[in-house]
Amino acid sequence: MTAATGRQRAGRMAPEERRAAIVAATLPLVLEHGAGISTRQIAEAADVAEGTLFRVFPDKDALMNAVLRQGLDPTSTLRAIDGIDRSLPLRERLEAAVEILATRLRGVTGLLHAMGIHGPPPKDEHHPGCERPSPAALNDRFRAAVVDLVGPDAHRLRIPADELAHVTRLLVFSSSHPMINDGRELSASSIVAILLDGLLARPDAPPGAPEPCHRPDDTATEVHPC
DSSP: OOTTTSSOOOOOOOHHHHHHHHHHHHHHHHHHHOTTOOHHHHHHHHTSOHHHHHHHSSSHHHHHHHHHHHHHOOHHHHHHHHTSOTTSOHHHHHHHHHHHHHHHHHHHHHHHHHTTOOSSOOOOTTOTTSOOOOHHHHHHHHHHHHHHHHGGGGGGSSSOHHHHHHHHHHHHHHHHOTTTSTTOOOOHHHHHHHHHHOSOOOTTSOTTOOOEEEOSSSSSEEESOO
């Protein structure tokens, strides 16, 4: 038991598990308080002695770099997109993907802002042999994930699925970024409606009439708000 916390410290862990646990505990602290948090705050959040931090990381900068690396890692986002049920209609699949991408972009934007990074993330000097993927490489991976999600419905599009994936990313990015969206983030259904339905009103519809949405199998048209 410790006098500071009145509770037992976390048990023994393998070095990599301890490292991952400290990073996981530090990430929400950085998002809430910025990179200026103290090592004492980090130790309390990770439920370890402060000295343990410096047995795992050589210094605080190395820990902050590990937190940034974790926050930028696209693995969980790509896995979530891959896990979308392919039996769902195309519209619902795309809406699910947009929600996932928007969550990632909000998280990345918030982390970079909290760490005072206003441009491309710096190189990972603590892992010179394991560079982060470039922004272009990450964008390619996300586009490929959306193309795969479109799958057999690609023939229904007027443009290649790769172009749809590119426009999807642009819309999600601009909608999710607080410096671009003027405080009015688009919903996933609104973004997908723009992608699949466009913004022009039907010439035969009276003013204010709801646009048709394809429900539930994206082949039968029912007139109701999207």
